[in-house]
Amino acid sequence: MDGVNHTSEDSELISETIEKLPVSVSREGKGKRLWKKVKYQLVEYNSLPAYLRDNEFILGHYRSEWPLKQVLLSVFTIHNETLNVWTHLIGFFLFLSLTIYTAMKVPKVVDLHSLQLPEVLKADLHKLQECLPSLPNMPDLHKLSGELKSTLPSIDLLPSFSRWHVMDLLYNCLPERFSHSNQTDACVLRSMKEDVANMIAPLMLRPITRWPFFAFLGGAMFCLLASSTCHLLSCHSELLTYIMLRLDYAGIAALISTSFYPPVYYSFMCNPFFCNLYLGFITLLGVATILVSLLPVFQNPEFRTVRASLFLGMGLSGVAPILHKLILFWHQPEALHTTGYEVLMGIFYGIGALIYATRIPERWMPGKFDIAGHSHQLFHVLVVAGAYTHYQAGLVYLKWRDLEGCRGT
Structure with missing residues (x-):
């Protein structure tokens, strides 16, 4: 009897274990999924590692040290970098379309002498x-x-x-x-x-070259794509953040440098000395800025003023050729037309830089603009607007030189 009873008790115990086993496995699977979900949850500013802390007025919705797969997929999710990514990604595709349109609709002109x-x-x-x-x-x-x-x-x-x-x-x-x-x-x-x-x-018509205009379009696309990629991938690791920030700096320098190519070249194409002088100066300044951005020593806080001064100097270097153009072509309506576009472009860039530096409006209401409306997003929109304004100025330059050539210069 004892042996039979013991066997019966063992069977009941085994049956209970078998019945509970799927539940246990199921709970374990749910636990893993829950842990994975918690692991890739958005975090607050205070939970970030030091290298990801940039704006203390954006309090939440941060991604922090996610795997690369999750980082790439996050382009389709909502976090505080979503609009930073898409504002410049859409801008990149806009300028890609403008480049294709310009190549197809504004072809090289016919040389009468040929x-x-x-x-x-x-x-x-x-x-x-x-x-x-x-x-x-x-x-x-x-x-x-x-x-x-x-x-x-x-x-x-x-x-x-x-x-x-x-x-x-x-x-x-x-x-x-x-x-x-x-x-x-x-x-x-x-x-x-x-x-x-x-x-x-x-x-x-005159055989006016198009390369300065396409150089600007290439610089704009590089800047916008580099910025979008930086905002998407920087949360992965400290090393990738380091690389992406330098790519972003290089994109800014490329946009500023190539923005001067159309106005300088088409304004002074009939004055080779000044054309080469201005183009050479802005190119050297752009290369110097990119090199400074790539060197690790210049990322230290004490060199922040140096970096800011280089970007500011690049922007202000465009004042001289614009004033020179106005002096030479004060009687040409195209000179005033293009200068109007360039002033508008400067206003867009200037307001954007001011908003970015002052961190308005999130500094007034911390946490209220984490997802949408914070300063960096507004800065991105104004950069695209400024670059598009410069594109319109470039079309005026092309039309002017195609029709006039070097007559009257």
Whole structure:
């Protein structure tokens, strides 16, 4: 009896253990998942390691020393760096689109000297250009257009952007009565403008290089992408934070340096001495700033003033060529137009830097702007706005030099 009872008791004990086993395993699995979830929870400022403490007015929603996989996935989650990442990531794709658009819609111009025109035809074209203000008295445009097309089979391949330049000028030359004419006259006028644009475009254009403009676009894209990557990955480890911050500094220096390439080159392209002087100076200053940012010794607190002075000096170095441009081309509306854009760009950058330095508005209400609306996010938006304003100025420079070349300089 004792043996049988003991066996029965053992069986009951084994059954109870088997019944409880899945529950135990299940609880263990839930515990691991819970621990993983807690481990990657957002933390408060006071829980951060020293190298991640930057803004004491942002109190919570920090990522701290997460694995790289979790860091990359956090681009789609909400934390206090989410908008810092996306404001410049969207800006990067904006400038990538603008670069593709510019390459397709603002192509290289045609060099008239490379076209083998008969001397008689050149004389006719120059006469046509001279009588442009009196279009109603011009010769048979369709006949002359036919002669051009037979002589220059590639005339229809002129960039549409270039023809747009000429057609834009024609609007100021045509009689005012055409603006109030009927639909038939409007169609005839449109056809006449197209013919005249095709004929005059080679004379109006100059082979202006595009590399300074694309250098600026490249610098802007590098800066925006480096900044976005820095804000996304810096929470991984101290080493990665060190690398990302230097990449971010290099991006800022690249944006500032290349921003001066279009205004300096297109303003002084006909004055090689000043063009090379200004371009060389800003390039050397940019390289020096990047090197300073890469050296570990200059990351010490005592060199903070040196770093800030270099970035400030880079920005202020643009005042000299802009003033010089205004002195040389005070009579050119394009000089005032581009300067207006450049002043607006400076205002955007200046306000952004002021907001970033003063940490407004989070310093007024700590913890209220942790997710959205803090100073760094506002700074990012203003940087994109300033760079886009400079892009618009670059288009004005291209149009000006395409049409004018070095005439009047």
